[in-house]
Amino acid sequence: PPMDVLVLGASLRAGSLNARLAALVARLVQEAGATVHLAHMGEFVMPVYDGDIEAAEGLPPGALALSERLRLSDAVVIASPEYNASVPGGLKNAIDWVSRIRPQPFKDKHALLVSASPSLVGGNRGLWALRVPLEHLGTRVYPDMFSLAQAHEGFTDGGDLTDSGLHERLVEAVAAFLQLVEADTRYVCLRRR
């Protein structure tokens, strides 16, 4: 079966630059022959983590839905903004909820991190911060990351990147990531036989 890749936009707002980047990556993943599930954090509504809520009610439906989506995916691409040089609270909160589920869905999952920002840093510091909880959970975070600076001017009407050199770099990063995931998925299948 083709690989299943979840592409998750981590911003909630309708005009999100990261949602546009997520849509572009989803198209590239599809063109590479994988099955894509494009989603954004707004589909997974959950309260701020509270151990009392967890004790009384268990996991909120939004966290369970995100966990299930992760479980069904061979890999995840996260397109996240940078808030104050770090991970947006909503994304960190979702990671915290999901981390309570067993088997823990982020463990051994391959992840590619991308970001978009109108600034010159492109949200790259946020991605470095995002590596910390993900790697703590055993996620295989791809070494290369992609950050789109000045993203408000970064997309063509067709949804490609305006800078063709940068567009090519993204295409290559996605292809290399998928190749790694595919090789690893095949290896795991062989080992389980």
Ligand code: FNR
């Ligand atoms: C930001 N923004 C921002 N940008 C950046 O490059 N570095 C930063 O540290 C921050 N910090 C920050 C904090 C908060 C609270 C907000 C609301 C915004 C700007 C941010 O990159 C911009 O709003 C993006 O457009 C957000 O991503 P989406 O929603 O377009 O995907």
